[in-house]
Amino acid sequence: DTAVSQTPKYLVTQMGNDKSIKCEQNLGHDTMYWYKQDSKKFLKIMFSYNNKELIINETVPNRFSPKSPDKAHLNLHINSLELGDSAVYFCASSQDATDTQYFGPGTRLTVL
C-alpha cells in the first residue's frame, strides 16, 4: 500500500492556466506538507497543515493555495501558472512537525 500518493505524476500546461495537484496519505498522520524542488534539487517547504490548520506559509505567492478537505488529504491549487512555477512538487506527511517525513513520489510540473 502506498503511504503518500500524489496525482498526477506529470503535469504539462500552458502559462496562465489553473491547475491542482492532489495528495493523500494513509498513515494517519496529523501533519501534511507541500515542498517545491527546483532544478538544482533544492527542497523548499511551501505549506504545512496540522488538523486542517495552516501552520507555516513560507514566501509563496498567493497564487498557490493548499486545500485540505480532511486530515488525509492536502491538495495544492495553483492559479495563473507562470514559467517559474515549473518544478517538482512533493507532498509529505508526518505525525508531528519534527518527526520523520514520508514523501510522495512527486509531481513534475512543466509550464510552457
Place this chain on the structure above:
Amino acid sequence: TQLLEQSPQFLSIQEGENLTVYCNSSSVFSSLQWYRQEPGEGPVLLVTVVTGGEVKKLKRLTFQFGDARKDSSLHITAAQPGDTGLYLCAGARSGGGADGLTFGKGTHLIIQP
C-alpha cells in the same frame, strides 16, 4: 532563518572508496535527519540523530551528530554504485513547534563502477 549547509554539493568517486558528507549550521537543532532521494522519487529517511555526539550505523553508512547539535556527518565506507543518489540533511527546530524541517541543499553522490 535557520540554514543547513551541506558539503560537498557534488561528489563523484570510484566504487570501493570512502567518503564523508557534511551538514553544518550555526543553529542548534533538536534532531537531525538524513534522507536519500533517487531520481524520480521522493526523499526517504535513512536515520534520525537526536543526542549530541550520537553515532548511528546503517550497514556501511555511519552518521554522527555533533556534540553541540549544530552539525552532522555521513560517512560511507567502500561506496557502491547503489549508493548513488541525492543525500539531504534536515534539521528539526529546537524546542519543537510546528515549523517542520529545514532541509540542506543536498549532496549529489555518484559512485562509478
